[in-house]
Amino acid sequence: FDQAAKRVAELRTELALHNMRYYVLDDPLISDAEYDALFAELVALEQAHPQLATSDSPTQRVGGAPLSAFGSVRHAVPMLSLNNAFEDEDIEAFDKRVRDGLETEQSVDYVCELKLDGLAVSLRYEHGRLARAATRGDGQTGEDITANIRTVRAIPLTLHGPVPEVLEVRGEVLLFRKDFERLNDAQRETGDKVFINPRNAAAGSLRQLDPRITARRPLRFFAYGWGEIRGVAPGMADAAADQPPFDTQAGMLDWLQQLGIPVNRERRVASGAAELLAFYRHVEKVRTGLPYDIDGVVYKVNRLDDQRRLGFVSRAPRFAIAHKFPAEEATTE
Numbered sequence: 001f002d003q004a005a006k007r008v009a010e011l012r013t014e015l016a017l018h019n020m021r022y023y024v025l026d027d028p029l030i031s032d033a034e035y036d037a038l039f040a041e042l043v044a045l046e047q048a049h050p051q052l053a054t055s056d057s058p059t060q061r062v063g064g065a066p067l068s069a070f071g072s073v074r075h076a077v078p079m080l081s082l083n084n085a086f087e088d089e090d091i092e093a094f095d096k097r098v099r100d101g102l103e104t105e106q107s108v109d110y111v112c113e114l115k116l117d118g119l120a121v122s123l124r125y126e127h128g129r130l131a132r133a134a135t136r137g138d139g140q141t142g143e144d145i146t147a148n149i150r151t152v153r154a155i156p157l158t159l160h161g162p163v164p165e166v167l168e169v170r171g172e173v174l175l176f177r178k179d180f181e182r183l184n185d186a187q188r189e190t191g192d193k194v195f196i197n198p199r200n201a202a203a204g205s206l207r208q209l210d211p212r213i214t215a216r217r218p219l220r221f222f223a224y225g226w227g228e229i230r231g232v233a234p235g236m237a238d239a240a241a242d243q244p245p246f247d248t249q250a251g252m253l254d255w256l257q258q259l260g261i262p263v264n265r266e267r268r269v270a271s272g273a274a275e276l277l278a279f280y281r282h283v284e285k286v287r288t289g290l291p292y293d294i295d296g297v298v299y300k301v302n303r304l305d306d307q308r309r310l311g312f313v314s315r316a317p318r319f320a321i322a323h324k325f326p327a328e329e330a331t332t333e
């Protein structure tokens with residue numbers, strides 16, 4: 001038995017490393033076939049020794065029994081929406097408002113990132129283990145989709161390194177375009193509903209009452225923010241209790257990535273309106289080459305003290321704005 005327990009622990013560690021390389025670094029060390037072989041060995045060992053199959057084992061990603069309904073979750077920290085901008089002048093006006101709000105003539109640093117066309121979710125980790133997941137809902141209250149989220153391989157079940165007692169991660173669940181097209185081919189084969197776009201397919205996959213269906217959908221996840229952070233773990237940067245161990249938006253994203261949470265690599269710090277527009281132009285050029293749909297880019301003031309100083313208007317922050325691409329003509333199927 002001890003041999004089996006030792007091998008199970010080795011396999012868990014190895015599979016977690018390969019998951020991280022694939023989903024976080026987008027730089028896998030082994031082929032899918034080699035990964036599947038390791039996974040099959042772990043499944044076999046856990047079936048031979050059921051007491052070794054704990055809830056955070058990657059073999060538990062296949063989904064449990066269907067729910068009759070979703071529970072409701074109240075977000076301790078509201079999930080924000082973003083104000084939209086369409087023209088360059090809107091972005092110059094946004095940057096001006098930010099500089100006025102910060103009473104500075106200096107150029108302000110922003111984090112620029114892609115606006116992924118998926119479904120916003122909140123992941124709650126307690127002592128580094130995924131405890132609960134919820135949809136954005138109306139920003140205050142969402143649906144409890146924990147069972148479904150646990151089947152998403154791109155979302156780690158446990159975090160590595162010193163973590164706060166409570167860490168809520170906000171991000172977007174999405175389907176890559178190729179996976180969306182394969183899913184629709186399969187749906188046609190089985191006479192099931194065909195999805196009109198990857199966003200609807202991701203939403204439909206997450207709002208399944210049967211997690212075993214969700215488990216068959218190759219959903220991806222990229223974090224863009226955080227919600228509640230409570231308590232500090234030994235070894236975390238000398239963070240004051242309940243203060244996150246970072247003081248910029250860019251630092252926050254890097255910290256989440258270090259914990260093993262996927263963060264989209266197409267992000268950069270830019271200074272002033274001109275560099276924001278340069279990022280927008282760059283993304284407009286590379287957009288069709290991206291493996292997923294985006295509907296714009298997002299700019300956020302980088303310093304967190306400046307974000308706090310600018311605050312919010314109703315539910316949308318003054319420190320952030322989405323710069324949308326012109327809506328495409330309805331794509332002809």
Ligand SMILES: Cc1ccc2cc(C(N)=O)cc(O)c2n1
Nearest residue numbers: 080081082114115116172224298
């Ligand atoms: C505050 C906020 C709200 C929604 C967001 C949505 C996205 C997105 N869809 O990628 C990215 C962000 O940075 C967001 N940030």
